[in-house]
Amino acid sequence: MAQTPRKLFEEVGDTPKQTAAPGQIDAKNRGARGAIRIWLMVIFALVASMIVVGGLTRLTDSGLSITEWNPVMGAVPPMNDADWAVEFEKYQAIPEYQLQNQGMTLTEFKFIFWWEWGHRQLGRVIGLVWAVGFFGFWAASKIPTGWTKRLFLLGVLGGLQGAIGWWMVHSGLNETAQEIGRTDVASYRLATHLGLAFVILGFTAWYVFLLGRPESALMQARRDSNRKLFGMSTGLMHFGFLQIVLGALVAGIDAGRAFPTWPLMGDSFFPPDPFLIEPLWRNFFEDAGLVQFIHRMSGYLLLIFGFVVWNRGRKSSNGKTRTAFHAVMAMLLIQMVLGIMTALYSAQLHVAITHQIGAIVMWVLILRARYLSQYPLPQSIRGN
Template sequence: MSGKRSIFEEVESRDAVAEPQGGLIDKAARRGARGAIRIWLMVLFALVMVMIAVGGLTRLTDSGLSITEWAPIKGAIPPLSTEDWQREFDAYRQIPEYQLQNKGMSLSEFQFIYWWEWGHRQLGRVIGLVWALGFFGFLVARKIPVGWTGRLLFLGALGGAQGAIGWWMVASGLEGEMLDVASYRLATHLGLAFVILGFIAWYVFLLGRQERDLMQARRGREAKLFGMGTGLMHFAFLQILLGALVAGIDAGRNYVDWPLMAGGFFPPEPFQLDPLWRNFFEDDGLVQFMHRMAGYFLFIFGIVVWLRARRSPNGVTRFAFNAVLAMMLVQMVLGIVTVMYSAPWQIAILHQVGAVVLWVLILRARFLAGYPVFASLRGAA
């Protein structure tokens, strides 16, 4: 005859059956994979941010043409002897930048610009290595969540394309009478860097929340605000490209008065180059004018988006758009100061880093409009 069993024992037994341990282990594994991949992407994000800053300094120090060949493997080793340095210097002395601008440069002066460009390329190799180790490591361990393999492989493809475009850009300054790289190629190179940074940031945002949370949040998407955030993102990207054109022809070092340009609203004689389209890429006055006007309109549109965001029922989303507007104001002031002081590298690089910060803040605000974080009634109160 069996003894009496407590009702609490039966409840405990049922609870134990209702929650199989295997399911808990599987869920924990999926969370661990998402978290580890997110950390890896954040490392890549930081490296790309540094890469953009180093690329800007390479441009501002006129170092980008100091290495005259593209050697993805061999180029990882810098000159190690006096003969190696002399060989690199002799190659540099054959290009127009040296012959028309830097003739008489000493070997030590060449070494300064060489190290900047070598460091820029080396950082690109490091980013590629970090991506490859992470991607193939997670792939072999089968830790990549469903649907994410293609996304992460896409990042690697963009990185490879960026390396090729970088050389395409450098090659434009090695012949003819070019003293710098072609401005439109520089804009392509920088634009792709921001695209890569944007995808990494978006993936970090997605991996920061569980799939079930994202699916639930998407039902509450603020479609109008999300669409306006998308427009703001595209407008900011256009302004970034115009800024690259300004940097490519040193247009920020001319027309240092503000809000006018050479005493007038429009720069003098902006259409002197032939054919006409070249003026929109190569005339310093017109290119700076376009960058200024786009900045004003971007700021106005940013205010419009911010006013719409104030009506959002989600406090986190409202705060995100507040941060966007604040950074837009900071970035506009930095741009004005950069022009008025004829683009010294210290201020110019702050302006470029400011563009990175603004870009990421816009992406974050757009993400939160698409996947709102709902506050509890107690939190809202």
């Protein structure tokens, strides 16, 4: 049998490879990419709403109004006066009522109860939407190749979030809270709860981005990725996440209301007496001045690093990628202004919740820019 002559630059040991026909990669198992993407968009909207409702629950001091965790029967609210009396009696036994809300009326209690009940109910809705979608697509064999574990991960994280939510609430109800007279949940547990919510939101957004194009298009786009810009935007993503978690620490102890001045904290750059709590490490979680100071300094550094990343991103050869980084820089500036306004207005509800919504927008825009640095969109020769 005659051998085919080797090409001039063919490496020894190379064997001819079959080239996949256009669309062959996607034809293998495309699944219901479009339908799954819409389902994930619904989950994204629900999780974003959950973050906002959770913020309002914290700002209205409603988080401890339900003193038990009952994932199934807890979905049913009090149905009569006797049920309300029982719930109110449970609330009256915790430090928040005894030290902060002594004399609260049943009507006032119902207001904070409905906030927390709605927050937990929305969590149940998210779990149900995920379960119906995931098991429905799985049973119909409509999940694309390589996506089952990714989509299942969202459910695992959602379940973990529910457990962490109760772990957080329990910190305001347990013996330690009774002993030290704490009227709120532990700030580090609140930060964990919010941080995981943003992780879930981030994974969901990333999956929505990936499912927006066929696998073959993503593979082609990755060949044109800007690795340096992708690495820098990954760093910005991590830094942005850290700032969000620090913001949760501020919210956890109402530190945003401690120093309604800017750029100074009161009359000085550094907050007065920041290390009075023993042991020392507790100051970084419980001293209002120090916690707010760290959040402010981190915000300035995030803005500076964001400018560095934007300066790199604006030089991208892809017009849509450049636009994505312009949006990130604009949102970083807006978020800084919102943070300053939140401090100046002592974290009034409407200002503080706008700042939290700004964090969601900032987070998604950073993820979008990171995605486009790795998977740039096609453009014309003119660069549009």
